[in-house]
Amino acid sequence: MSLLEIIQLIGYSTGAALPLWLSVLLARQRRTLKPQERVLLALAISIGLWHTSNLLLALRALLGLDVARWVWLLRLADTFAVTSITFAYSFLLHVHLHLWANARNRPLTRFERGRIYLSYAPTLFLVIAVPRLWTGAYAPMLVKLSFFVLPFGLWATYVLCLIAATDLLIARMSESTSERRLMATLAGSFLIIAALLLSVYALGAGRDSVLKDYLQTLGNLGSLLPTALIAYHIYRYRYLELIIRESLVAASFAVVILVVYLYGIRAIETWLTAHYQLRAGAIEALLILAFALLAAPLRTWLERRFQPLFAREAALYRQVVTRLGAQPRRHQHLPELLRFVAEKTAHELNLRRVRFLLRNHNPATSDNANENASAFLLEAVGDAETVGRSGDDVVAKGAHMDDNDGNKSAWAEQLLMLAHGHEGLVEAMPELQTRGFELAYALCRDERAVGLMLVDAAPAALTTEVRTALAVLAGQVAIAVEDARLVEENVLLERKLAQGERLAALGQMAAAVAHEIRNPLSAIKSIAQVMREDERMTGEYARDLDLIVGETDRLSRSVTQLLSFARHTPPASAPIPADELARTLVELFQSDARARSIKLELHTDSQVMLDGAQATAVRAALSNLLLNALQATPMRGRVLIEVKEADGAPLFVVTDGGAGVPAELRERIWEPFFTTRQRGTGLGLAIVRKRMEEVGGRAQLAPQQPNTGARFELLLPRASVAANLPVTAVKLS
Structure with a gap:
């Protein structure tokens, strides 16, 4: 058996089995086929029939069958071969037009539909070619249809070059790395096949040499290359290795048997016959019998080799995905x-x-x-x-x-x-x-x-299989992480909506209570102030009247906080530089700080201006923070106010001289009506956060540092920067 016959036998067998197997796999995996999938199925069947026909012709020559006796089978094989290869190139053009349209996320245009119909025009030559195959004395199809070989070779070269260019363009547009690699590799394989067909059938390469039959065989087997690439892509990226496991074992077993027979039994028989003059037929029969006895252990060995290749990754993938x-x-x-x-x-x-x-x-x-x-x-x-x-x-x-x-x-x-x-x-x-x-x-x-x-x-x-399993698991883990985070975001959104509804109800209640209390408080304060002006009352009730006025002032401030919390968005004030706003508030609280023997310091390093809405929000938030800081700082302590920039965005920082906020209360302090003091509404920090969020900013409690009090930060969005101002540094005490 010559090398050419071995190449034809193995190549045509693989070329027939692979595309037909892919077509069966495609039909089984899809209940309904899309248009491009139907064309791809027809293409796989046509390529499989082409190689099957060539396999029959090669077997006829290999077995030495009489042409006259088997002429009908030879004519039938030639007919299938010519018909299938003619339609194959039309199918190639057809499916690539679908791929091009899909790559651009649109349906086929009228022009492309017209090109599809025109791509089947070469099949009209079958009307002339097929009858010639069945008339006259039998001759191989390349001899019978010799006048069609050159035009068909040029047509095939044109198609392969065109679809190669299409694949390259699709690879450039694709966002998937695996698809880009596949399309680029397919384009290269089509160009190789085009060059081979052009050199063999158009330029007559190897026509007068021993390479002629080898080149023609390689040209006939050209479609095996892109078919194998597509099969590998399905195996590698569609994760069908579990489905093809048994077929892979069977195919490997068949190839091993064929190679052992061709290069083992024949070689051993020839050597024994030449050296010991043994009967050739008997030696071959004994060797075949011995090989048959070893076939079962060999198949078991192959299965053991292939089984861990898939079973381990399959079990891991099944457990992880479950x-x-x-x-x-x-x-x-x-x-x-x-x-x-x-x-x-x-x-x-x-x-x-x-x-x-x-x-x-x-x-x-x-x-x-x-x-x-x-x-x-x-x-x-x-x-x-x-x-x-x-x-x-x-x-x-x-x-x-x-x-x-x-x-x-x-x-x-x-x-x-x-x-x-x-x-x-x-x-x-x-x-x-x-x-x-x-x-x-x-x-x-x-x-x-x-x-x-x-x-x-x-x-x-x-190994390659381990890397494949790891790549698959990486993709599954990424999906799980994304899903988990989406679920968590949905839960937090639902919580925020529920909290918003609860706060809205609290705000309405607070507004109603504040309105009911404000008028009586004003009346009580007015009466107390009038009584303080009466000399007869001041002598005996001066201390009590001062207590009444002080308590009504405190209750009035609480009512003001309730109304501030209930109000959605306060009216915007005039634009003001960030450092000037902070300086104004520090001067406003300076008397309270002196009364408590607290040093109030302001450090500014700002070049930004706040618009009206932001100025109003920062004024309300900073006022509440300063009030809390003065209440938390002991006598002869210090409260520091800083105005900075963080990546172009204004940042206000208030640091008190107190003991800080316990770790278990860092989140609760922002809740409305939560307070750790005996007196107070617990609305100060809730108002701070609400006002900052209304203008797209945020309020937060910075991590606790050793030997420092609580440090609150107010950060506005970067888009709030409206103008640049000179840098200033001020210290007030």
């Missing part, structure tokens, strides 16, 4: 969920360690001013190591991961950008290896990167 689907997907459950994924992945794939890093995304705190200082701060939310690993090894591998948050954030963000730009994977980087990891997968969903999956493993463990 857990991800059953998870309630609340954000607070993410660490537990990712720890499970990390542990199962490390254990099932024989990895040393798997670690997840996610971009910080806490909807409850994402409005804090500190967020802009590290917008891409990452947090470790999952970490697992293979059971049985030594503690010393763990310390050695994980020592460098204990960097401070800033360094870890910068390093992880840089790594995430590299992984996102290198098809989602970074490996063999020195910075990655110094931290004890070999691979880094970007957790991406729809081109959005949400974090990293870091993998530490021995090089031998990182």
Whole structure:
């Protein structure tokens, strides 16, 4: 058996089985086929028939069958071959027009529909070609239809070049890395086939040499290359390896048997016959019998080799996806969920360690001013190591991961950008290896990167199949993280809506109570003041009247707070520079500070102006903060007011000299009517936050520092900057 016959037998067999198998797979996986899928199915069938016909013709020559006896089968094979290859190029044009329209997110235009109809025009030559195949003495189709070979070769070259250019354009427009790679590779394969067909059938390459039959066979097998590429794309990116497992084992087994027979049994028979003059037929029969006895153990060995290839990843994928689907997907459950994924992945794939890093995304705190200082701060939310690993090894591998948050954030963000730009994977980087990891997968969903999956493993463990499983799991984890965060955001939104409704009801009640109390308070104060002017009353009741006036003033301030809280948006005042507004308020509270022996300081470093609405909001918020600061600061203490800029946005800071706010009360202090003092409405900080949110700003309590009091910050949005003013620095005491 010659090398050419071996190439034809194996090549045509594979070329016939692969596209027909793909067509069966496509038909089974789809209940209803889209137009482009129907064309793709027809294309796969036509290519499969083309190779099947060539296989029959090759088998006839290989088996030495009589032409006259099998002439009807040969004519039928030629007919199927000519018909299928003619329609194949029309199908190619047709399906690529659909791909082009889909890439541009639109239906086919009238012009493109016209091109589809024109692409089937070459099939009209079948009216002439098919009858010629069935008339006259039999001859191979290339001999019978020799006058059509050159035009058809040019037509095929034109089609292949055109669809190659289309694939390249689609690759440039595609946002998917895998699709870009597939389309570019297909374009290259089509250009190779076009060059081969042009050289063989148009230019007559190898016509008078021994290479003629080899080149023609390669030209006939040209469609096997793009078919194999599409099959690999389905296997690699559509995750159908579980479906094709048995067929892969069977095909591999068949190829092994064929190669062993052609290069083993025949070679051994020839050698034994030449050296020991044994009977050739008997030796071949005995060798075939021995090989048949070894076939079952060989198939078992192959299955054992292929089974772990898929079963391990299949079990891991099934367990992880089941857990991800059953998870309630609340954000607070993410660490537990990712720890499970990390542990199962490390254990099932024989990895040393798997670690997840996610971009910080806490909807409850994402409005804090500190967020802009590290917008891409990452947090470790999952970490697992293979059971049985030594503690010393763990310390050695994980020592460098204990960097401070800033360094870890910068390093992880840089790594995430590299992984996102290198098809989602970074490996063999020195910075990655110094931290004890070999691979880094970007957790991406729809081109959005949400974090990293870091993998530490021995090089031998990182096989192609393991990498494929890790890439699939990275995509599933990214989906789970995005879903968890969406659920959490929805929950917080529902809470805010419910809180808003509750606050609105409280506001209405507060307004009603305030209106009912204000008029009696005014009357009581007026009567008390008149009585203080009566000399007969002041001698005996002066102390009591002063107490009545003081208490009515305190109640009046509480009523004013209630009305301020109930009011949606106060009227806007005139625009004012930020430092001037702060200076005015400090001067207003200066008398109260002196009465309490408290030093009131103002430091300004601002170049911004506030518009009317912002000035009104800051004046109300800053007044309440100053009032609280004076009440919290002991005698001979200090209250510091700072006016700064944070990335061009005005920032007001009030720091008192008190004991600070306990950690368990840091969130409750913003609730309406919550207070830790015996007197007070508990509305001061609620008004502060409400007024700041009304103008798009935010109010927050800064982290507690040692030996300092509470530090409250008011930050307005950057868009509020309206004008530049000279820098000033003022100190009032």
